[in-house]
Amino acid sequence: MNIRAWVKYGIVLGAFLVADFAYSQTPDEQFATAENTFRFQDYVGAEKLLSELLYPEVLLSSTADIIKAHEYLAACYYWLKNEKRLEEEFTVLLTLAPRHELDAFYYPSAFIEHFEQTKRRMAELHLIDPEIEPDDGPEVICEGREVSIERRSWVPNLVPFGVGQFINGQKTKGALFLSGQLLTLGMNIGAYASIEGLRGDDALFSHNNAITARKLRIVQYVGLGAFGALVIWGIVDAFMNYEPYKRTFKVVPCPMLESSNAGIAICTTW
Numbered sequence: 212m213n214i215r216a217w218v219k220y221g222i223v224l225g226a227f228l229v230a231d232f233a234y235s236q237t238p239d240e241q242f243a244t245a246e247n248t249f250r251f252q253d254y255v256g257a258e259k260l261l262s263e264l265l266y267p268e269v270l271l272s273s274t275a276d277i278i279k280a281h282e283y284l285a286a287c288y289y290w291l292k293n294e295k296r297l298e299e300e301f302t303v304l305l306t307l308a309p310r311h312e313l314d315a316f317y318y319p320s321a322f323i324e325h326f327e328q329t330k331r332r333m334a335e336l337h338l339i340d341p342e343i344e345p346d347d348g349p350e351v352i353c354e355g356r357e358v359s360i361e362r363r364s365w366v367p368n369l370v371p372f373g374v375g376q377f378i379n380g381q382k383t384k385g386a387l388f389l390s391g392q393l394l395t396l397g398m399n400i401g402a403y404a405s406i407e408g409l410r411g412d413d414a415l416f417s418h419n420n421a422i423t424a425r426k427l428r429i430v431q432y433v434g435l436g437a438f439g440a441l442v443i444w445g446i447v448d449a450f451m452n453y454e455p456y457k458r459t460f461k462v463v464p465c466p467m468l469e470s471s472n473a474g475i476a477i478c479t480t481w
Contacts, residue, residue: 238264238270238271238272239271239272239273239276241260241263241264241270242264242271242276242280244260245257245260245261245264245280245283246279246283248260249261249283249286249287252290254286254287254290254291255287255291257283257284257287258284258287258288258291261280261283261284261287262284264280265277265280265281265284274307277307278304278307278308278311281300281303281304281307282304282311282313284300285297285300285301285304285326286318286322288300289322289325295380297325298329301325301326301329301330302329302333305329305330305333305339306333306338306339309330309333309334309339309340309341310341313326361456362455362456363378363453363454363455363456365450365453365455367449368446368449368450368453369446371388371392371441371442371445371446372388372389372392372393372445373385373386373387373388373389373392373445374449375445375446375448375449375450375453376388376445376448376449376452378449379449379452379453379454381452384448388441388444388445388448391441392438392441392442392445395434395435395437395438395441396434396438397434398430398431398433398434398437398438399431399434399435399438400434401434402427402428402430402431402434403431405427406424406427406428406431409423409424409427
C-alpha cells in the first residue's frame with residue numbers, strides 16, 4: 212500500500228471517528244454544545260440542536276436544563292422571527308415554570324415584554340398561577356407527550372390570489388396579494404372588454420376607435436404582465452414561508468402513569 216492510499220485510509224477513518232464521537236455525546240453534552248452555539252449567535256444551528264433535545268421526547272434529565280433549553284429555543288425563534296413557534300415555546304416554558312423570569316441583561320426588552328404578556332394571558336385563563344410559591348419538595352415534570360405529525364400539502368402554494376399566504380398564516384400579506392392580483396386582472400379584462408366594445412358592426416375599428424384601441428391594448432398587456440408578475444411573486448413567497456409540518460400545542464391534565472404524582476403534560480400535535 213503506497214503513501215497516497217494510507218492517507219486516504221486515514222482520512223476515511225478519521226471521518227468515521229468524528230462522526231462516532233458526535234453521535235456518542237450524552238444529552239447533557241449535547242445541551243452544552245447547543246448552549247455554546249446559542250451564545251455564539253448561531254440561532255439556526257442552536258434551534259436545530261435544542262429541538263432535538265426537546266421534541267418529540269425530552270432527552271434532558273435536569274429540570275433546570277429543560278427550562279433553560281425552552282428559554283433558549285424561544286429566544287432562537289424570536290431572532291429568527293418565527294412568532295408562532297415563539298408563542299408555543301413561551302407556553303411550554305411557563306407551564307413548566309410559572310414563576311420563571313428572563314434576564315434583562317441578556318435579552319431585548321421586546322422579547323421580555325412578549326414573555327410577560329404571554330404569562331399574564333395564561334394567568335387570566337387560569338392555566339398557570341405565578342403567585343403560588345413552588346413546593347419545597349423536588350419538582351416533578353410529567354414528560355408524557357401525545358405526538359402526531361400532520362404533513363401539509365405544498366399544492367395550495369401554487370394557487371394565486373394569496374391562497375398560499377393565507378394558509379401560511381400571513382393574512383396581511385395574503386390580502387395584499389389578493390387585492391393586487393384582482394386589480395391587475397381587472398385592468399386586463401376591462402381593457403379587453405373596452406377594445407371589443409369599440410368594434411363596429413363589421414367587427415372593425417373606425418379611425419378614431421383604432422387609436423383608442425391601441426392605447427387600451429397597451430393597458431391590457433400591462434395589466435396582464437403585472438398580474439403574471441404578482442402571481443409568480445406570490446408563489447415564490449408562499450414556498451419561502453412554507454412549513455411542511457403543522458404543529459400546535461394544548462395544555463391538558465397529565466395522564467396518570469405508574470407513579471401517583473400528578474402534573475401537567477404538554478401535548479404536542481404536529
